[in-house]
Amino acid sequence: MTEQPRMNVESFNLDHRTVAAPYLRIADRKELNGGDVLTKFDVRFTQPNHTHLDSEVVHSLEHMMAEHMRNHSGDVLDVSPMGCRTGFYVLLVGDHSVDSFAPVLEATLRDLLAADEVPAANEIQCGWGAHHSLEGAHAAAREFLDRRAEWGTVSAG
Secondary structure (H helix, E strand, O other): OOOOOOOOOHHHHOOOOOEOOOEEEEEEEEEOOOOOEEEEEEEEOOOOOOOOOOHHHHHHHHHHHHHHHOOOOOOEEEEEEOOOOOEEEEEEEOOOOHHHHHHHHHHHHHHHHHOOOOOOOOOOOOOOOOOOOHHHHHHHHHHHHHOHHHOOOOEOO
16 A cells, blocks of 8 residues: 555554554644644544444534533643544644643543433434434443543554
């Protein structure tokens, strides 16, 4: 395979064949004109090009992580699902490290496991309120937490 040209989107430059999910990595860090820093994390639940999360599970994890994570950090700007359905991007204000963010993520997922409903999973607060799976979100969070020791290993090689 020929070398791919450098792309503007960081994840397009990541060789998805060499990563080993689950993992947590810094995908990007930007200093804004005013001096503020943004840190974007790649929270990878499943192995790219081999497995993916069901759409309802992604949707529920997104709602639950976005809601619960803000209880553990005031720096959360956004929790966004990846289109490939293998994980999420989490955008934080400030210069954060994997070591400082991992406990926030772990606490969030533990809250998610204790939840008995998906927040805002209704027609008033969500564009597809019926498209959720609490059980699937619990299973994905449990598996991710069970493999906590692997979060720091991004590359298989």
